[in-house]
Amino acid sequence: MYTESLVKLGKVRSEIREIFEYGNKRKAEIGAENVFDFSIGNPSVPAPKSVNDAIIDLVNNFDSVALHGYTSAQGDAKVRTTIANYINNRFNTEIAPDNIYMTCGAASSLTIVFNAIMQKDDECIVFTPYFPEYGVFLERTGAKLVAVKSEDKTFQVDMKGFEAAINEKTKAVVINSPNNPSGVVYSVETIEKMCDLLRKKEKEYGHPIFLVTDEPYRELVYDDIEVPYLINYYDDTFVCYSYSKALSLPGERIGYIVVSPKMKDAGDAYAAVCGAGRALGYVCASSMYQRVIEKCIDDTADISIYKVNRDLLYNNLTEMGYECVYPDGAFYLFVKAMGDDAHEFCEKAKEHELLLVPADSFGTPGYVRISYCVQTKQIEDALPAFKKLAESYQK
Ligand SMILES: Cc1ncc(COP(=O)(O)O)c(C=O)c1O
Structure with a gap:
């Protein structure tokens, strides 16, 4: 039943x-x-205090109907402009507001992207150890999760194992750096090697292999460690970002997807993301928290x-x-x-x-x-x- x-x-x-x-x-x-x-x-x-201040300011001074009303499905245009400007300044990218889709955190960013790109029997590579919910999210699309064992002890990518796992059914590769649960961050060198290999395989199989970068921990790095911004390394990239950990707002459900503007048919890719968000019934991300993010864009x-x-x-x-x-x-x-x-x-x-x-x-x-x-x-x-x-x- x-x-x-x-x-x-x-x-x-x-x-x-x-x-x-x-x-x-x-x-x-x-x-x-x-x-x-x-x-x-x-x-x-x-x-941070800036979040509380933003909430108080919004409740006291922002039009209440708009504050609690629906925003456009992809997110408020002003909020997306602020995020695009912030990313461009920080990572030297050329992202437009219409490359950004506001979501209810990384989990919904991932389900939306998976639904937008994965079809039955497609394969999605993840690296061990990996967030177990990837399996749950992928199963609904009919795609298969392929786990590639990382190097012993260091849990860095085993490039040979990675190459061996790629075949014509490979549609996506998930990167989660900094990683839950290992805390490992992939270096620029590792990312470059991975992207070179993927470009080679895209050519060989004649179709895109998407990088899906799951980034709820991007801001949580210590000792001046650099986390490469994948859009600068690989064109077919979807960034799944979340404020759950960066701003300590996991219960508020707010994040976004960036569809790389350099992706082939980027307009269709963005439409597929909008379509997936609609089909999954997300309607729009929290209106109030979109505005909070706009005010706290560079805080953690x-x-x-x-x-x-x-x-x-x-x-x-x-x-x-x-x-x-x-x-x-x-x-x-x-x-x-x-x-x-x-x-x-x-x-x-x-x-x-x-x-x-x-x-x-x-x-x-x-x-x-x-x-x-x-x-x-x-x-x-x-x-x-x-x-x-x-x-x-x-x-
Ligand atoms: C690796 C990873 N991806 C995604 C998520 C989901 O995060 P969010 O609260 O942004 O949906 C988590 C949450 O712990 C996580 O650890």
């Missing part, structure tokens, strides 16, 4: 949600301060706190004997499970009230993800528990 695959999807919670719910139950039992919940990627830093939440957390966690855990991937960005630490079985390791961690996420569903068994978007004190308080957990494997 109901769509069977969706009944199934609705009944299984993601592993992350499962652990998060367990954490809430455990907190009620023994007190929140005694549970070290590192499960979920909810920003722990408040939105206080990201320095994540760097403090990263350094504290990485330095202490490596000293205790954990094998960790050094994260240049995002707010996750990717750690090799002691004993190699990530589920067993996470169960053992629970005995010390440490809630970690096994990375099997990210396509990388044997690893766990630790979200360090938490209060710094939680990390300090959790260190003895991490030590006991490590010692239990060193006996």
Whole structure:
């Protein structure tokens, strides 16, 4: 009677949600301060003051009917102009407002782009570890997710494996840099190699292979790391941007898609994005938050706190004997499970009230993800528990 695959999807919670719910139950039992919940990627830093100021100003001074009314489907023209100017100044691009489509965050940016370009039996390459929802989003289009294993330990792209995975059915490649869950950022050199290979393959197969760059963590990089802007490297690029993490607004659902103006038939590509947004019933992105973004275009939440957390966690855990991937960005630490079985390791961690996420569903068994978007004190308080957990494997 109901769509069977969706009944199934609705009944299984993601592993992350499962652990998060367990954490809430455990907190009620023994007190929140005694549970070290590192499960979920909810920003722990408040939105910047500019966001609150913008909301107050809009509510007090902006026409209320317009503020809460529908905007045009692709987003308010003035907002898109502000975003286009900002991107052009920052990345030296030539993006027009009509290359931008406002969305309800990266998740909807991705579903819209996938629906715009992926047809049944097309293949979409992702690199391990990858955000598990890619599989869910792609399945609705009838396309197939092809996971390419990244290099051991560094989790950089394995160029040979990448080349071997590309065939005439390959329609898209997803890049998520900074990466959830590894924190890895791809260098300019890596991006150039990937783009050279894709151009070669586009020629060989005579059709475009689109780069879909999933960028909710673009602003979350530490130590002056550069995140290349892919439109400057590859013409057939869709940028899926979100303010969820950059401005700490995940519940407000606001982001955008950029359709590269250099793409072949860029007008049709943009129309396909508009069509997908319409077919999926998005109508328009939040009218008020589009205007908030316009006012806070060059601001971010206080990201320095994540760097403090990263350094504290990485330095202490490596000293205790954990094998960790050094994260240049995002707010996750990717750690090799002691004993190699990530589920067993996470169960053992629970005995010390440490809630970690096994990375099997990210396509990388044997690893766990630790979200360090938490209060710094939680990390300090959790260190003895991490030590006991490590010692239990060193006996
Ligand atoms: C890699 C990745 N892509 C997309 C999303 C979805 O983000 P948004 O809140 O912008 O929809 C997330 C959220 O955690 C993510 O980690």
